[in-house]
Amino acid sequence: MFTVLDFDHWPRREIFTCFRRTAIYLTVQVDVTGLWRRCKRGGLRLYPALIYGAARVVNGDPAFRYGFDQQGRLGLWDRLTPYYTVPRREGGEELFSIAATEYVPDFSAFSDACLRDMEAAEGCGRLLYQDPLPENGFGISCVPGTSFSAFNFAGDVKEDLSPFLLYGGVYERDGRML
Template structure:
């Protein structure tokens, strides 16, 4: 796991004025929702006999790790910067009591390594209940991802009622569906406007689309 943290020099950073404006004045966050075409991804996944969730998680994390805007954070000294890479933090649903826990896994750009890591971690921690964090030791460089497999939503919005310094995106995907012979999946990205504009989030979504078409 690469935990290198790059401190940003705000005196030369091109987004410095935008960060200050949206982090301290307007305090703006936003959601962007889009459907991704995952026809090839699902067909290949079924042909290979693999599980869908770890594959979709890989698509999302690989895209996130291509953009420093979505790997930004404050370090322990309160300095703004970005991580060399982030790891996935994701939820496990417990059907027996309709609760969830979340865990994290190491990230690898290599699909096979990432897939096997996530499948192994899900098996190891799936029976841990009664806590929010089922796997201890969550690192500071994490990206939260969760799935709503019961609904093909058209929009998803979320926010918190208190001030917080979280700059990572919150990413959710729903139930995939077929339309006009193609398979699509809704994806929602909750973003701090201080670190990413619409351009950056659209690029993130478009990169997810491209990765979904070439995983296999």
């Protein structure tokens, strides 16, 4: 569901107008030791767990859920759906597809749905497994073979307000998984 804001009376109007066409890139190192261990013990894949964690954080904070409806009106989504990259089975490391899984708070239900969507996207043979992507979506990608301390996109400022997360590779340092 999308709730349109009364822009003329919105307390953040001045701030929004000033920073509307700004792109902010923030890189943080995250200790995923506990999550990594739980996934290993439970035979779970880390990527769906990271997608779930991101979706839980994004959906828990209204500041991440601002957006525009099809008429271009500013508002607040009640829930955002993560869409994420999945390597294709055919095409080598160069090709990927994008899948979306509706966020639900229950980890097991989300993980099961995410794994089904990933499996289907791996073999779909095109960029978008679901076309179009949900308008209440936010992006996630992963570069598993690379760890980095900064990243940004060059190019045009995106027209939506949704966050985009990029995970790097997980590596061990001093007994911690970072």
